[in-house]
Amino acid sequence: MSTLLPFRSCLILPLVLMALNACSTQVELRTAAQQEQFAQEAASQGDWERAMRNYAAAADNAELGRGDFAWQARLHHQAGRAASGACRYDAAEFHFRQAIALAKKTERSSALSYKALIDQYERQGKSTQALAVRNELGFHQAWALGAFADLESLPVGKPCGVPR
Template sequence: MPTLPPLRSCLILPLVLLALNACSTQIELRTAAQQEQFAREAASQGDWTQAMRSYEAAVENVELGRGDLAWQERLHHQAGRAASAACRYDAAEFHFRAAIALAKRSKQSSAFSYRALIDQYERQGKRAEAEAVRDELGWHRRGLMAFVAEFESLPVGKPCGVPR
């Protein structure tokens, strides 16, 4: 029974590994799409904690599957919205900041995430932090915030601090 010479086996192994990697990438992206759908369903039922978890899981899978930055940005933004409604302000801030960073990397508008972060701080009574985010934007983009506010606002869950 002939065996492959060592040189051939060295060439075949990388090709097999490359093919396996491509399959796992597609699986992760399909899983992310399913998790995003689960998150939407949970959000539509007002289950903000589950929506946040599902969006976070989708973000992880898109990152592992090397999905595009715009998709990652949208998922982080939606995770931030769900976290805000679930009174998880620390998680919401993290996701909005991640969405802003991804939008900047992909040369997309980060206006919705900036607006959501400002709204979040204002709801918490953190006026100084909200003003710092406005300063981050600069005067030339502040007018855009009023325009964006008409299209999207943060979801409102049960009042924070009230047992479910």
């Protein structure tokens, strides 16, 4: 019996595994795009809880599929906005911080996520945390956040703590 057959299978196996990995990556990215659409639909209906879950799942799938960091940052930012609308402040803070970290990796602006995080803290009456986030930015960048004042605000639904 020839040793050539086992040697060939050793060469083919890595190629098969790479092809399977590429397929799973594409599946994850398509799933992320579909979940983003579901999240947008839920957000347009004011269903912030469902929007948050779908944006968070989309962000997870985009990460698994090795989607670009800018897209992942946008998904986390939108998940944070939806979480804020759903009165899930811990989740909102997590997603805004993730968006900021991912935006920094792409050297893109993270100003909207910083603004959203500051706005959320101010809504909650947490002025110390809001000031700490402003200090993370530095004076000039924090001052420039005023330019985003009318561009985007956190969603407003029923006041938090009010039974639905």
